[in-house]
Amino acid sequence: xxxxxxxxxxxxxxxxxxxxxxxxxxxxxxxxxxxxxxxxxxxxxxxxxxxxxxxxxxxxxxxxxxxxxxxxxxxxxxxxxxxxxxxxxxxxxxxxxxxxxxxxxxxxxxxxxxxxxxxxxxxxxxxxxxxxxxxxxxxxxxxxxxxxxxxxxxxxxxxxxxxxxxxxxxxxxxxxxxxxxxxxxxxxxxxxxxxxxxxxxxxxxxxxxxxxxxxxxxxxxxxxxxxxxxxxxxxxxxxxxxxxxxxxxxxxxxxxxxxxxxxxxxxxxxxxxxxxxxxxxxxxxxxxxxxxxxxxxxxxxxxxxxxxxxxxxxxxxxxxxxxxxxxxxxxxxxxxxxxxxxxxxxxxxxxxxxxxxxxxxxxxxxxxxxxxxxxxxxxxxxxxxxxxxxxxxxxxxxxxxxxxxxxxxxxxxxxxxxxxxxxxxxxxxxxxxxxxxxxxxxxxxxxxxxxxxxxxxxxxxx
Amino acid sequence: xxxxxxxxxxxxxxxxxxxxxxxxxxxxxxxxxxxxxxxxxxxxxxxxxxxxxxxxxxxxxxxxxxxxxxxxxxxxxxxxxxxxxxxxxxxxxxxxxxxxxxxxxxxxxxxxxxxxxxxxxxxxxxxxxxxxxxxxxxxxxxxxxxxxxxxxxxxxxxxxxxxxxxxxxxxxxxxxxxxxxxxxxxxxxxxxxxxxxxxxxxxxxxxxxxxxxxxxxxxxxxxxxxxxxxxxxxxxxxxxxxxxxxxxxxxxxxxxxxxxxxxxxxxxxxxxxxxxxxxxxxxxxxxxxxxxxxxxxxx
Numbered sequence: 010x011x012x013x014x015x016x017x018x019x020x021x022x023x024x025x026x027x028x029x030x031x032x033x034x035x036x037x038x039x040x041x042x043x044x045x046x047x048x049x050x051x052x053x054x055x056x057x058x059x060x061x062x063x064x065x066x067x068x069x070x071x072x073x074x075x076x077x078x079x080x081x082x083x084x085x086x087x088x089x090x091x092x093x094x095x096x097x098x099x100x101x102x103x104x105x106x107x108x109x110x111x112x113x114x115x116x117x118x119x120x121x122x123x124x125x126x127x128x129x130x131x132x133x134x135x136x137x138x139x140x141x142x143x144x145x146x147x148x149x150x151x152x153x154x155x156x157x158x159x160x161x162x163x164x165x166x167x168x169x170x171x172x173x174x175x176x177x178x179x180x181x182x183x184x185x186x187x188x189x190x191x192x193x194x195x196x197x198x199x200x201x202x203x204x205x206x207x208x209x210x211x212x213x214x215x216x217x218x219x220x221x222x223x224x225x226x227x228x229x230x231x232x233x234x235x236x237x238x239x240x241x242x243x244x245x246x247x248x249x250x251x252x253x254x255x256x257x258x259x260x261x262x263x264x265x266x267x268x269x270x271x272x273x274x275x276x277x278x279x280x281x282x283x284x285x286x287x288x289x290x291x292x293x294x295x296x297x298x299x300x301x302x303x304x305x306x307x308x309x310x311x312x313x314x315x316x317x318x319x320x321x322x323x324x325x326x327x328x329x330x331x332x333x334x335x336x337x338x339x340x341x342x343x344x345x346x347x348x349x350x351x352x353x354x355x356x357x358x359x360x361x362x363x364x365x366x367x368x369x370x371x372x373x374x375x376x377x378x379x380x381x382x383x384x385x386x387x388x389x390x391x392x393x394x395x396x397x398x399x400x401x402x403x404x405x406x407x408x409x410x411x412x413x414x415x416x417x418x419x420x421x422x423x424x425x426x427x428x429x430x431x432x433x434x435x436x437x438x439x440x441x442x443x444x445x446x447x448x449x450x451x452x453x454x455x456x457x458x459x460x461x462x463x464x465x466x467x468x469x470x471x
Numbered sequence: 472x473x474x475x476x477x478x479x480x481x482x483x484x485x486x487x488x489x490x491x492x493x494x495x496x497x498x499x500x501x502x503x504x505x506x507x508x509x510x511x512x513x514x515x516x517x518x519x520x521x522x523x524x525x526x527x528x529x530x531x532x533x534x535x536x537x538x539x540x541x542x543x544x545x546x547x548x549x550x551x552x553x554x555x556x557x558x559x560x561x562x563x564x565x566x567x568x569x570x571x572x573x574x575x576x577x578x579x580x581x582x583x584x585x586x587x588x589x590x591x592x593x594x595x596x597x598x599x600x601x602x603x604x605x606x607x608x609x610x611x612x613x614x615x616x617x618x619x620x621x622x623x624x625x626x627x628x629x630x631x632x633x634x635x636x637x638x639x640x641x642x643x644x645x646x647x648x649x650x651x652x653x654x655x656x657x658x659x660x661x662x663x664x665x666x667x668x669x670x671x672x673x674x675x676x677x678x679x680x681x682x683x684x685x686x687x688x689x690x691x692x693x694x695x696x697x698x699x700x701x702x703x704x705x706x707x708x709x710x711x712x713x714x715x716x717x718x719x720x721x722x723x724x725x726x727x728x729x730x731x732x733x734x735x736x737x738x739x740x741x742x743x744x745x746x747x748x749x750x751x752x753x754x755x756x757x758x759x760x761x762x763x764x765x766x767x768x769x770x
Contacts, residue, residue, distance in 0.1 A: 060643030064620035145704030
């Protein structure tokens with residue numbers, strides 16, 4: 010599979026393998042002298058030697074010296090990397106990237122590749138998902154800065170989340186407060202609202218609330234009614250009539266406040282909880298005779314869900330583990346950029362799987378899942394590996410997205426090796442010793458994949 | 472393809488023995504669910520860029536007050552004011568710097584890599600296989616490794632901060648991929664064509680220029696588009712090696728990030744302009760783009 014992705018397949022306009030028939034390893038008896046080769050290779054060799062190969066050795070050498078480059082510090086810069094808390098955590102952050110991003114991209118690419126086979130507008134879908142590949146990571150970063158804006162009225166991510174969450178969120182009445190008159194039967198207490206007097210069964214409690222903003226009151230909310238009947242009861246309502254204000258009495262036209270949580274408290278302990286009905290009334294069933302204080306807990310008065318702090322420094326697990334919300338958000342942007350790459354590569358692999366094998370399995374009674382799990386995925390594994398490894402390399406080198414998306418105040422929680430290297434050496438740190446050491450660490454991390462590439466290339470022996 | 476089999480009218484006549492009515496219904500519903508999921512996913516991929524476009528077409532005051540999606544109810548708020556402001560700012564210079572960096576880099580990479588690739592593919596010389604393995608190894612060397620050393624070379628020769636310095640850095644780091652891609656393509660050219668030319672007494676340069684290079688056009692197109700986008704979209708190399716007068720768009724826009732929130736006009740319109748040319752190229756040449764990406768997937 011991969012051999013065909015790699016070279017000769019690329020040009021074949023005809024799309025058939027037949028063009029390869031006469032290509033393999035022909036004996037080059039008429040070959041020119043090696044001297045000619047030098048002329049052809051020289052420009053590339055010089056550039057690679059000066060700009061790529063020499064710097065590797067210079068970086069190793071330079072990493073053994075201090076910031077100014079005059080004092081030999083041995084492995085001092087490397088011990089700094091592992092002992093300095095903030096520098097060490099850039100490596101941890103990179104490890105989280107490696108753990109999370111490649112698997113998500115690969116699995117998503119696989120799902121997309123399989124699902125696009127089932128829709129008629131597959132080409133349009135592929136173009137859309139693949140499009141971010143053409144866009145600079147800088148522009149992608151700007152795009153996601155806008156997406157992740159905290160205010161749900163501006164940031165799209167939170168706008169979507171709050172819309173999805175709204176049916177599940179409790180009816181919040183922010184800014185609600187007790188009627189401020191001395192005759193008011195209730196008062197505020199630690200964000201909650203409590204009755205001033207103890208209440209007993211048989212005497213319905215009145216809980217008049219004011220200060221609710223008009224938009225928060227449902228336009229079709231029913232009129233509040235006095236509670237009746239046995240047991241501990243009462244009414245919670247919006248005690249406000251246009252023109253006459255508040256008076257602590259249910260006057261027959263004021264709106265009920267449904268969905269309020271009411272607690273019955275005795276000796277500082279919550280003994281029962283209930284919720285107000287559509288008409289604002291509530292009733293505690295099966296509660297013992299006695300005197301209670303009624304409390305509307307503060308959850309009633311908190312603003313409803315207003316979204317996630319996408320670019321915030323809050324840790325996902327324990328802070329020592331070094332995974333923060335901001336990293337997850339940036340990884341999502343990374344997935345947005347790279348899923349198309351995975352999809353296209355895997356789709357090419359998928360189209361090379363012989364249809365006969367799949368059909369034979371189906372005719373033998375295999376379910377679609379079994380076909381996918383037992384035939385498709387194993388046959389795709391070389392391509393999946395290529396995608397996965399490419400993503401690991403990309404996550405190790407990740408720079409632009411982190412630098413652009415993480416706000417300045419959250420950069421320490423989002424920082425990665427490549428960014429720290431730039432920051433230390435050029436972005437103000439001016440410590441080229443430590444910068445070189447970080448570059449070497451980065452190189453060491455990609456060397457296993459370099460060896461893998463070379464081995465794969467030799468095995469496929471073009 | 473299951474869906475296709477199920478809906479095919481011929482199937483009804485044939486009576487598809489292994490597909491019960493129940494299976495077909497499940498498939499049909501499953502197909503509907505797939506459609507819905509794919510539409511949602513498509514929107515997830517499309518809408519953020521669309522949002523950037525709308526934001527770039529609204530004033531800071533409007534963007535500060537409400538989300539871009541309110542454009543559907545208030546289309547009158549759209550304006551090209553941000554773009555007019557942008558074009559009279561330092562952005563215009565940075566746009567031309569991007570062009571001045573990207574075009575020469577792409578041309579140089581193609582030329583230099585094609586020559587080397589030809590030698591690797593068709594000229595025997597001692598150590599050739601080992602040298603090519605080195606190229607394969609260099610494919611994924613992180614550019615961070617060269618930032619400090621090359622900066623010190625540039626500092627000594629006085630090209631630090633200049634456009635040629637940026638171009639040369641890009642060319643060098645573009646070469647491993649370019650050589651790899653082109654060599655794998657060139658090696659597929661029929662040997663008989665080259666041998667015929669050699670028997671006619673053509674020089675190696677002539678064979679390269681008039682046989683191999685023209686035949687390699689599909690791969691060169693792939694490489695060209697890929698290399699162009701790679702350089703056009705680079706930020707890190709520009710951050711280090713381009714000084715303010717020579718900075719490309721990416722660096723210019725990056726310098727605007729610090730005031731994120733107050734200069735939405737510059738950022739949104741600048742980011743959109745910076746991605747419009749890659750998008751046009753992508754849609755025009757997406758076949759070559761995909762081919763280049765596949766061929767270089769080890770990178």
